[in-house]
Amino acid sequence: MALLEIKNLHVSVGDREILKGINLSLNGGEVHAVMGPNGTGKSTLSNVIAGRAGYDVTQGEVLLDGKDVFAMAADERARAGIFLAFQYPVEIPGVSTSSFLKTAINAKRRAAGQKEIDAMEFLKLVKAKTKALGMADDMIKRPLNVGFSGGEKKRAEVLQMTLLEPRVAILDETDSGLDIDALKVVSDGVNALRREDRAFLVITHYQRLLDYIVPDHVHVLVNGRIAASGGKELALELEAEGYAKYQGAAA
């Protein structure tokens, strides 16, 4: 059984159909990249899986370990192991990064019937992980994402991913707004999380990110449909030739 199974997924916003029958199957240990031009439904796909409001699923299903994801609220999905690294991480004024992280970790622990994380254990854990991500020590004292640079925001996303240990991690345009050094650090962070029982869905506009996070499968999303699938070489081909030929085919 695949870890995450997307079957014939149709999604509308208002009267407009954005996703028109997506099929994807992610096994543990795999990295899948979804590439495509702007406005083609990439973010819709990640938002619908994570449970953001405002989207109508008109057909199809998404299964996590065989369980119906759409029967769960957004927070239940998160606790079941779906993690979305946001393209635009949200500012939470007045809430320090550390207390946010702790609340999130404890929400997951409570749901799993475990006891809350001990304050010392938490600090030790966070310190080790922030160091690995090249983050300043005092960053976890700052309010979450408030005044963070683009690079800091994305690092904070990867930090959260690291601490929450998801089953399926979705990276929504994680490369946007990153310079090459930050891109490398963030990618290293993600690569360190690759495991046999974890899958990644990497959504990106550019091939650049895939030089660092090397995918097992690449899918081309155009006009709400998967127009082509292939190995990592497909990404290079898209970089060279653009999406034009798929856009023609899909139209």
Added chain:
Amino acid sequence: MAVTRETAATVRDIEQYKYGFVTDIESDMAPKGLNEDTIRFISAKKNEPDWMLESRLKAYRHWLTLADEEPTWAKLHYPKINYQDSYYYAAPKQAKLASLDEVDPKLLETYKKLGIPLLEQQMLAGVAVDAVFDSVSVATTYKKKLQEMGVIFSPISEAVHKHPDLVKKYLGSVVPYTDNFFATLNAAVFTDGSFVYIPKGLRCPMELSTYFRINEKNTGQFERTLIIADEGSYVSYLEGCTAPQRDENQLHAAVVELIALDDAEIKYSTVQNWFPGDADGKGGIYNFVTKRAACRGRNSKVMWTQVETGSAITWKYPSCILQGDNSSGEFYSVAITNNHQQADTGTKMIHLGKNTRSKIISKGISAGHADNTYRGLVRIGAKADGARNYTQCDSLLIGSTCGAHTVPYIETRNPTARTEHEATTSKISEDQLFYCMQRGMTQEEAVSLIVNGFCKEVLQTLPMEFAVEAQKLVGISLEGSVG
């Protein structure tokens, strides 16, 4: 299914206001209604000296002339209060106590349920507590230890007997009996409250706190608190309030007076959690309170912190009169209104002395069908050279059926004064909620986290022991406010 949901909702309602229980205890009560006999009854119950009775009667006679002056300027809507339909005195029936060990076990149990242990062996370390139940103080902890340091911390009814000079000198000196409708009423019928005197040069090493509990039905609570910090002294005082869940509205009209002499500092924190009424706006406390501090001395300082989560109606403006040169006043407020609660609250900073400073940080959170108004006055007198004020008012809205209003008044009569006012209004965004929930938090955890972040500046001014409790309270008050 529907039944299950209903049960779940009921359980949640009960949990939401966990202080809503009633203590079954026999009470000694004044006859219903208000007249001179009621006042004589209260005064006799307290075995008061004549001067106290006279001052009550003077206030009552004045109050009778104010029938048309019940304040209506606040943005609050409630049916006219019938002052004859209430009891003005209720006290647990019990003989005079020699020690805490003699307190009725039912009362001890009540305070234990509220999280306030009164017995010697369970006392909160570093916090002395005065427990006021309906109209009387039932227990004061750490009394002896405080006495040794020269601190007076006692029920005000006791101070009238034991420290008449201090009471005569200061009671009504900050809030005179003619001050306003509710303060006048309080001056006539107040029953108990706390009296604090900190001697010269002493930094009181303990938090002093009073827990007010309304238990009886149809009873008003009119407490009176008087705190005097003598030269160079410091005290941190905290008050908490709860009441049973009842269908009818109950009146609470307190007066608090603070006096800070030269170089003295008073920190006064309130966690107000009177019963707010149910989700449909039925029941709840009407909270009409006059709180005022006089910074009489040079370099004196008063800091008000309030976390207002309870009451159906809150009408409250803890203020500072900055008389002494270089004196300063600070006001930190979190006011949360949910369902049908209404709050009209803020402060007055009256700058009279030179180089006086004031700071106002107000955080209003409104959810459900609630209305939340910040109303504040900054007045700078002609002689207050170099006075400065900074005001920041932030409002947070949850949902689309609530209201937030900011009404700042600034009056400056001195050209050297500087005042600043900043205000923001924001909503908890869908994006913030989704972001938190995507990290596994329930919607209620997410709201609590976001709101606590919004209030952080204020909550961190609370004494450590109470900050955690206040944070939880912020979350609980807003349960069910989204979705």
